[in-house]
Amino acid sequence: MILRYFVFTALLAAATAARGQESIRLTANWEFIRQDLGGVWEAVRPGSGADALAGGQSSNRGGPESVPVWQPVTLPHCINARDGVDPDGNYYQGPAWYRTMLAVKNPYPGGRVLLHFEGAGQATDVFVFTTRVGRHIGGYDEWTVDITDAVAAFRRDSVEVKRFNDLIPVAVRTDNSRDAERIPSSMSDFTIYGGLYRYVDLVYVPPVSFAGVFADAMVEGATGRVGVRALVYRPTASRVAGISFLLKDAAGKVVAMKEAAVGEGDTLDLGSAVVKAPRLWTPDRPELYTLEAMVRDGNGGVCTYTTQIGFRSYQFADHGPFLLNGSRLLLRGTHRHEDAAGEGAAMTEEEMRNEMILMKEMGVNFIRLAHYQQSPIVLHLCDSLGILVWEEIPWCRGGLGGARYQEQARRMLTNMISQHYNHPAVILWGLGNENDWPGDFPDFDKSTIRDFMKGLNALAHRLDPGRKTSIRRCDFCSDIPDVYSPSIWAGWYRGVFTEYRASTEEEFKKVPHFLHVEWGGDSHVRRHSENPDKALLHVRGGQGTDERTGDASLYGGAARVSKDGDWSETYICNLFDWTLKEQEKMPWLTGTAQWVFKDFSTPLRPDNPVPFVNQKGVVERDGAPKEGYYVFQSYWATKLMAHIYGHSFPMRWGDEGEQKMVKVYSNAAEAELFVNGMSAGVRKRNSQDYPAAGLRWAVIFRRGENRLFVVARRGAAVVRDSVSFQYQTEKWGKPAKMELTRVGDGDTVWVRVRLVDAAGVPCLDAANWVRWGLAGDGRLIDDLGTSTGSRYVQAFNGVSMIRVAMRRGRSVVSVAVDGLPTGFLNLSKN
Template sequence: MRQIININKDWAFSKLDGNNQVKQINVPHTWNAIDGTDGGNDYWRGQSSYRKLLDVPALDENEELYLEVNGANSTSKVVLNGKELAEHKGGYSTYRVNLTEELKNGNSLEILVDNTPNNEVYPQQADFTFYGGLYRNVNLIKVNKAHFALNYYGGTGIALTPVVLEDGKGELQVAAYTQNAQNGDTVTVCVKDAKGNTVACQTGTIQNNQVSFNIPMENIYLWDGVEDPYLYTADATLSRGEDKLDELTIRVGFRTFEIDPEKGFILNGHPYQLIGTARHQDWENLGNALEDQHHETDMAILKEMGANTIRGAHYQHDQKWYDLADENGLIMWAEIPYISSHMANEAANENTKEQMRELVIQNYNHPSIFVWGLSNEITIAGESEDLLKNHQELNDLVHELDPTRKTVMAHVSMLRTDSPLVALPDATSYNHYFGWYTGKIEDNDAWFDDFHAKYPNIPIGISEFGADANPKYHSEKPGRGDYTEDYQAIYHEHMLKMVTERPWIWAMHVWNGFDFAADARNEGGIPGRNQKGLVSFDRKTKKDSFYIYKAYLSKEPFVYLTKKRYIDREQPVTEVKVYTNEPEVTLYVDGKDMGTQKAVDHICRWNVEISGEHEIKAVGSNEYIADTMKIRKVEEKNPDYIVVGGSVHNWFNDGVEKEGYLSIMDSFGEIFSVPEAAALLKPVLEGMGSLLGERPEGEEATDMMEMMMGFPVETALRMSKALSKEQIIDLNNKLNQIKKA
């Protein structure tokens, strides 16, 4: 019978960089856990060797031994006793290699792993670190020569399709694939309920190493998302007469769903708007080399938040993560790392298809997965016939591999809405950062309303949105680009209200659940970090924005005082703000009752006079539903609250903006609409280079041009470093004298 032997321990690791220094390590392991997270975009990318003497279990003549590699980023080769047995191109999926024929007395195993840039294996361009390493579990699998297929794209060898019929009935469709089985061997699948009771069994006879049959079921219990993620267990047995040759245990869930352009996401016949986050798999100081407990911690945090969906960005995640989603009822968007830049060559196109086959086949049985993502922001470098053709082929491939689920794409914000890519998948989503990189938060409302009115038959979602925040930065007047925890919270307050008022938005996925490494970044006071997470990179700090989602989504009664870390406050009157899922909250300052406020959009607010140190307490429907914090009045702004090397917003004592007048916080389009202001900005543009390009007179603006015209001047100045601090202040002062159009 099948035996799985973990071989994570005792590997000899060396970078093949000329030094070849050998270290003894255990896997999971990455060589970029530190240099891939510290900024500079200079983390080491190359080939490394993982070697060990293989302790091989005894095999009889009817047994085989496979190596199972669950994640090696990004290209890897398996060498046994000096002979190369396999090469795998893709850093996020499982692959297996039959070692049997090359085994001898005393076996040396080497896995060569390479994350060197190339033009074939995705991803090659993206806003996250491409950690190199043997970063997931490595196993040996001992099996009978006749077994459920181990060499078919890393899958289980059996596809189980739960089908919901009428009147509480259902059927489990079984398609099993074997290796070295004989015609006449049988596959039996028995289904057990959550209590372990067998509720149905069926047997099929193998012909040409495969068999298909259906198992009728009565009184099926539905997998109903976070409310009731009910799982059945299917035990599959491959037999020859009375002899059992191989066994598998797979969990399944029965559910129906639709993605309707008017009604949004529908689960088991009822509306079920998807609100959750995207998730990268790395942790501070660990990179992507995670143990099970790290996945469990991430899931527990998202469950506390009340999320009902996860987008697995931007690649296939560990099987442990999909298992946790199954168990906890979170609906998964699973995708391949086809991202940012299309590599127009045959090998790269085939790599997208190969990675998609692995994604779908390896994860077919997970009830938590509902949509397969074709690509992310793939048109950043523009559209082309080859790009479109490859997406059409990918879309067809997914429907061939899995007719039961939907395809989806995440489009870059400036992609024209009449692009054929928008209508290509079954559902579509856009990555929009209005209110952060460009424009105002309110621009999200107008964009989605316009899209829905113009394309009423296309299901639309928002696949990325967010604002970077370092929880140490604060302001009485937070604004876009200041990296304060306070602005990020305001941003997400608006986005939640906007989406929940529009049930036809089928899904919203916050970018991101957790801060993550992007070694090319240097902003917000921490190099090498994307800080749009609702939770910090080390998972120790839940930012204020986390709790507005909890207020909307969680059923556990709570109140949360925001701005706890904003202790030193320079204004004599300060806002005290509470997030809650309680109907009303009472505020006490130094024990004095400051009144009870009804929650509006899950928020209560008070303006409180402060003069010294104060203890603030917010209380919900009883004394146990409460939160406290301390604040104090100071004469000058605490400099620790101001971002270092980031936004210019906090350079101004009284704020950048002057009501009714222009400022650097306005967009290029707003400033260009006033000739006097445009004259001020023209020489600045020359210092930035050709940022916006030129539009011939009379020619309509492209979507890209319109997007760039909505880009804030402040953000462009910060990114380009075209002006000094003093010059930016001077420019803003001059703009403050010019009335808006």
């Protein structure tokens, strides 16, 4: 009983804001400036332009002497939407300001007015007119400020009320400046974004509402039981007249309900209710129940809090597999960073939904949310799609800071658990990542880190006794959490990919509960190879497969594929293919998570083929699938699919009459390949027949155009795929010239440069750096962090492409490659 009370009160300590009856998402009518102000008065004073904003107009400049110039924006908005992948400089880290006007009309007599932030980076101050109403440190957890009293105070100033047309001026200052005493560390391998990059809501609640409701859904044999606890929010000490809850199944039928005793104080245990034969939550059938908690005040007002829960049990068997609801489930996972081309961290709900559906269609049933608490929208999607979750706090690299640093880590862990407590998808609370990586502080004391990790582990278990804890890559702390993931990067940072199974089995024996997160490698989209495993000839096997500090560098050190390989999609597909077929024959394996689903921005990788982008995704930063996506789909997806390797491989090469391999990634039982209209035969699928699970053919291409077509079958179901390409037999020398062409027409056109030798033969293995430029009326569509969306980028197979937004008039595109004459192309729009 004492433990239960402690858990409850610890959770409630993180629940600092009410959940409301009425919520308005504030996306429009915002202005922004990427610099600091002398103070909040500069955002609201006469002549600042705030008056125009109150009239529903973008102010830009308030008058001839107004400083600074504000820009209209829509939320979510990231101050580093593009400069995070600017190849020519560091991204901005510093203060920024936002402002808006709110029409505050609370429908509840005596109720409260709140601003709810789903996340903002990284230190945030909120003002109503000139009064600071809240401050939050941390870029990823949710938080709320009560602006009721400040709104009332502002409305007592008749002059300002008239100036702002009875609207409430709100200003928000965000700051993502470097700060060693704040997590995450600047050594973290991802961009520490700034801005209001998640949604902000205006919330109205009655005088009595909820600050948090916590549901424990338990499976007891064939019976379910749900226990409910709540924290009441009543800053004016209004009387609680009654409190209750009910539970509905997916069809909306009430399956349990309970009226609880009111009790004393604001922390209330509502008791539990039995659910007969509950439908269990699984990745294949993610059954969700809706819990509604209701609190009544003394004047008859009612506040309802709604959340979804699921009944499921799980276990990491000692030195064995993962069990969900008593049956083995191989965790087939990936990772997610909150990051997108042209937007940084400011992804919309629709974009998040599309991304998560793309994961599910790949066959994912598990995800590690790296390396911070993510949008509540993502957690809800994991619940509804059936994707199990490891979520972690951003204690990532750099060592361990002082009291302020450590308090933030504890607070973020508490917030993460309290805010995502009810999600059935969550099975692991991550305590840290790569905490064996020093650098931020003069001292790096392993014993101090161990002590702090033990404290976080104990805190997580007090807050949530029903879930497990985890960390990745900190061997001297591997005994602390419930589940540990070591570093295994077979075939990329160390070793060769054929060592994967042996390395994994060796690490599996070291800890009672093992889970392998982070494996894979980088690939430069549209770069392909006829000899992808060449780099493996220079890599020594038997030296371990763990990532070590400095391995991400493209210079120096031991031979490794990450430095010496070609970064082709061909190679990474081979690595994926081998690893996935090995995982299928490891009955003791709990599961793995490939790193990472989507390419993302990072300041630590300026020399990558796309500068400042970690290119280990199976989709590009704009969400376009790479070839590797279909390798995973062929092993994991249930829906019938087939994909001929090389949709982005328009020119293959080799000798005339040479046999070349054609691979089809498919989950079909068999497939028949047609080459230039002729059948090349039927192949049966066998997951252990590497590569491509036996769906491969030795084919002789004709010089010039070739067309491939595949028909794949599983019983009566049939799926087809096709691809065409040119086959080049001419040998080439080093690049000597550029061929620059325009592709397409319209408001946006592609420009392509091809590197050729002195005789004009395309150099199909050329990987030169290409720099794009433009003068005139058009605009380069760059700073996207993709293979065709950066003005400075490595060529893929001797080609580089970029888009130009056309405007009336003329533009001149330039292309520079070291050692070659600069190329120019005139563009015009009629």
